[in-house]
Amino acid sequence: MLTNEIRALAESWEQMAIDIRHMLHRIPELQYNEFKTSGYICSVLDTLSIPYKKGYGGGTGIVAEICGTGDGKCVALRADIxxxxxxxxxxxPYKSExxxxxxxxxxxxxxxIALYTAFILNELRDSFKGSVKFLFQPAEEGDGGAEIMIEEGVLENPSVDICIGGHVMSEYETGTIVYKNGSLMSSPDNFEVVIKGTGGHGAYPERCVNPIVVASEVISSLTSLTDTNVPRVVSVCTVEGGSCPNVIPSTVKLTGTARTFTRQSRDEVERLIEERVREVTDKYLCGYNYKYIPLYPALINDDEVTERFCESAAKIVGEEMIVPTHQVSMAGDDFSYFAAAVPSTYVHIGCRSGETDEIIPIHNPKFTVDDACLSVAAMCYSQFIVDYLTRE
Ligand SMILES: [Zn+2]
Ligand SMILES: [Zn+2]
Known part of the structure; x- marks a missing residue:
């Protein structure tokens, strides 16, 4: 339904969407400081008279809404900023400034992609009931802006029935949509361990309890908690202790990340880390402090929403380009808060140009996005939203 209209609209808005991405690429900002970014998104929404509210998630979050004709369901599309x-x-040429x-x-x-989808759906708003919310969310990288926006009520008034989101991935060629039912991404918690030894002169280790020696055993023990069968990952990522080559310090601080998929294995890893720390520090007769810092829940896709998304996306890219994956990702994404609140799906959007086989992954200083993926994603989102809001 409306597939031809969506294709035609996508074509007419494509250059504008590409220009918008390039503009945003020039002005990257860290979490909670996305002020220029947020201002720019508002100015784009203003030019199209799409209504929005700003100031969410610590100040830079925006919620735009396009209403169809008459009462119906509400779909939210989330974009991290x-x-x-x-x-x-x-x-x-549009490198970071x-x-x-x-x-x-x-x-x-x-x-x-979210703005592009808004351009398309704004023109089709007489064809569907209910509404679409566009959630521009700050602080995905680390702090969990999603949780704050939910607390601020972005899933209410009107209340959101389902939520969709996605991530560009250079592992897949442009035109591919990769989906997974159920567990997709881990719960990426952190932990901190302080080992309390007895410091002293480096010449007389027998008078000290060297926490660096204890830490080295703790690190091996914690690392061995990684188990692909659970699945679970425990990585120690920082070690801090000592400042002078002939002084044994009295403490060493370790921090790391613990990644799991279920409530049960999350509780278990919290307990196992402390057990391992206690075992080693008991052996050396020294003390410890331990802090487990829960971050996001695991990202679990809703099977029905995922299936319906794939059906709609297939109308755009063809069934052969909708690829299932069985691999869970040990990375995390705070989209998981939305997915925990309402039935949701989060997909991977291929963004590697067919002209290259070289895969430069996200978080790499040479990472690039093939502009052609914008229209693929915006058309798939638009088709799904229109299908969902006309079927109900
Ligand atoms: Zn990232
Ligand atoms: Zn990301």
Whole structure:
């Protein structure tokens, strides 16, 4: 339904969407500081008279809404808007103008795709009931802006029935949509361990309990908690201790990340880390402090929403380009808060040009996005939203 109209509208808005992405790519900003980005999104929405409210999620979040004719369901499309502290190493004419910052995770593409979808659906609003909310969310990289926006009520008035989101992925060629039922991304929690030894002169280790020695055993023990069968990953990522080559320090601090998929394995890893730390520190007769810092829940896709999304997307790209994956990702995404609140699906959008086989992954200073993926994603989102809001 309306597939030809969506294709025609996508063609007419494509150049504008590409220009928007390039503009956003020039001005990457870190989480909660996305002020220029947010201002730019508002100015684009203004030119098309699409209504929105701003100031969410610490100030930079925006919720735009397009209403169809008459009562119906509400679909939310989420786009994350923050960038990374990476020094861009591409030769793009629209390279980052903010020293040391880069849209290295493709969130510039996510924003452009959401705006592009808004352009298309704004023109089709007489054809569907209910409404579409566009959630421009700050602070995906680390802090969980999604949770704040939900607390601020973005899923209410009107209440959101389902939510969709996606991520550009250079592992897949442009035109491909990769989906997965059920568990998709892990719960990426952090932990902190302080090992309390007894410091002293480096010449007399027998008078000390060297926490660096204890830490080395703790690190091996924690690392061995990684188990692909669970699946579970435990990585120690920082070690801090000592400042002088002949002084044994009295403490060492370790921090790391623990990634799991279920409530049960999340609780289990929290307990196992402490057990391992206690075992080793008991052996050396030293103390410890332990803090487990829960971040996002795991991202679990709703099977029915995922299936319906794939059916709609197939009308755009053809069934052969809708590819299932059985692989869970140990990365995390705070879209998981939306997915925990309402039935949702989060898909991967191929963004590697067919002209290259070289895969430069997200978070790499040379990462690039093939502009052709914008129209693929915007058409798939538009088709799904129209199908969902006309079928109910
Ligand atoms: Zn990222
Ligand atoms: Zn990302």
């Amino acid at each position: 923050d960038a990374l502290p990476i020094c861009e190493e591409t030769n793009l 903010h020293e040391g910052l880069m849209h290295g995770c493709g969130h510039d593409a996510h924003m452009a």
